[in-house]
Amino acid sequence: xxxxxxxxxxxxxxxxxxxxxxxxxxxxxxxxxxxxxxxxxxxxxxxxxxxxxxxxxxxxxxxxxxxxxxxxxxxxxxxxxxxxxxxxxxxxxxxxxxxxxxxxxxxxxxxxxxxxxxxxxxxxxxxxxxxxxxxxxxxxxxxxxxxxxxxxxxxxxxxxxxxxxxxxxx
Numbered sequence: 001x002x003x004x005x006x007x008x009x010x011x012x013x014x015x016x017x018x019x020x021x022x023x024x025x026x027x028x029x030x031x032x033x034x035x036x037x038x039x040x041x042x043x044x045x046x047x048x049x050x051x052x053x054x055x056x057x058x059x060x061x062x063x064x065x066x067x068x069x070x071x072x073x074x075x076x077x078x079x080x081x082x083x084x085x086x087x088x089x090x091x092x093x094x095x096x097x098x099x100x101x102x103x104x105x106x107x108x109x110x111x112x113x114x115x116x117x118x119x120x121x122x123x124x125x126x127x128x129x130x131x132x133x134x135x136x137x138x139x140x141x142x143x144x145x146x147x148x149x150x151x152x153x154x155x156x157x158x159x160x161x162x163x164x165x166x167x168x169x170x
Contacts, residue, residue: 018143019086028141031079032130034070038125042069049119049140060114064126067107075136079103082143096144104137 018024042065050061080096084090090098102167109115116123 009031012091018139019082019092024082024086024139027132027135028079029081030071031106031136033076034132035076036126038072039069041125041140046119047123049122053119057114057117060110060116061122064109064115064118064122067109068122068126071133074103074107075129075133078104078136078140092143099140099144104133104140164168 004104044067050065052057053061078099081090081095081102085092085095109130118126
């Protein structure tokens with residue numbers, strides 16, 4: 001049983017280390033850069049492009065830009081929450097409680113056919129935001145899966161390591 005307890009503690013440490021990794025730093029930068037790029041587009045070139053669209057496509061533009069903004073704000077909230085863990089401003093346990101306010105499934109895009117009629121740059125931003133959302137969802141599942149679930153899956157090497165340990169203790 002102590003091996004399992006030790007394994008659970010190791011898993012928690014791994015989860016905390018993920019937020020301190022270079023990969024998380026790169027993900028954070030990518031996410032914040034995408035938020036800034038989207039805001040600049042929607043306030044600039046996007047406004048001009050939206051005015052030139054036909055009415056039905058204009059409605060799709062408005063809907064999808066709102067979904068995009070909502071999705072990015074939820075992702076930014078998640079990233080900022082986990083940066084706080086990295087900076088030592090909160091524990092992973094506190095972040096786990098706070099992240100219930102963040103909806104990583106928020107604002108999935110609409111019909112592909114309608115999105116295909118939108119300006120190319122908006123389509124690109126939507127696509128990139130969806131890829132970022134998928135990566136954050138996977139990372140979220142890795143970080144916040146309770147240690148007991150990881151232990152239930154089990155490590156197939158543990159029985160072999162226990163046999164080796166027992167052999168050398170004789």
